[in-house]
Amino acid sequence: MRIIDLSSPVDASFFEPDPVVHEILTPAQGAVHMSEEMREHFGLDFSPDELPDAEFLSLDRITLTSHTGTHVDAPSHYGTRASYREGGPRHIDELPLDWFYAPGVVLDLSGREPGTVGSDELKREFARIEHTPEPGEIVLLHTGASGWVGTRRYFTDFVGLDGGAVHLLLDLGVRVIGTDAFSLDAPFTNIIQRYRESGDRSVLWPAHFAGRDREYCQIERLANLDALPAPYGFHVACFPVRITGAGAGWTRAVAFVDDSRPS
Incomplete structure (x- = not known):
């Protein structure tokens, strides 16, 4: 069994909008x-x-903030409304641990211009790897953004998911979606530019806001996704730190790879 570290460090020398x-x-x-x-x-x-x-x-x-370094976003991070349950969205300390240890699937979204990826692009990636995510699997998005960690570019040069892509994964039974980028949404600069041009509020953080109607978690700021030997056939562990009432918790995310299994 081989363990691959999927976590980016917390480093006070890195550029951060909220400095460490x-x-x-x-x-x-x-x-x-x-x-x-x-x-x-x-x-x-x-x-x-x-x-x-x-x-x-x-x-x-x-x-530091609970969103510095590799971390898991809880449903309460997305807003105070939770149309799917009474009592509002759950905080990071209230989520079931079995969500955070499961088979993983990595999708290659690298090489794209900053912006959003839609459901059709995810379906093409499913066909390419010959695997559609199954209920409970943890889906990881390899955008290539982790190559810029510690710099300003890390916060402006990556791709995120649009609302349709998030709902596609949730419809498949996925409860945890991870990315090696700063955000599961597109960069702030890209979102605001598209909103100013269109006036369409649906372009404002659709991946996060989908969590107001569907309960799910994000893992943001992963690393080393290119070190995974295959698109699936590995397990991910990403247990969040138990911070009472918090909208996120840091995690030392890792992948467990059984090299004795055929790829």
Whole structure:
């Protein structure tokens, strides 16, 4: 069994519209911090000098959004309306774990100009790989955008799905759709330009807004999809971090490939 990492890193040196702030306390600084915390919260006096090498443990403080790095979007991310259930859309901590470990299918959407991909293009890709996604399978979109991770281009040069393409996958029983791009929708610049030209509100984030009427999750900002040896025949694990009441949770997405199986 081979494990392929499908995750992009959280890196404070990368360009991000919402910058990552990463503060590192060294083991020596961690000793001082621990001493101060023990005194404040537990009334204990303990000097860092009593520790070997006057060091305790390192500590990382990170400020970032739950949509930084590889993450799973919950239905509550798409809006407050959920026409498919009473009580509103579910948050990331409320979703069943069996959604996030399943057979995977990767579709090649690379080499296209920024914009949207429709249902007809997905059907042509199904025919090319000789496989139509089955209920519960996790569909991954290889757009090639992960090659620009860490740069401004990562946020402007990729393709997303239109509403019809999302509904096609959901009609097939898919509950989790992933992409190696910043968004499952087209780039913001592309969406706004098409909206200004047409005045058609249906072009505004149709992939996300489809989640107001159909319950499903997205995995955004995947990586290494070109390392998968075949379009299907592998499993994906993408369990989201359990953040109470959140619209998304980070994930270390991986693929499990059984190289002993015929391709």
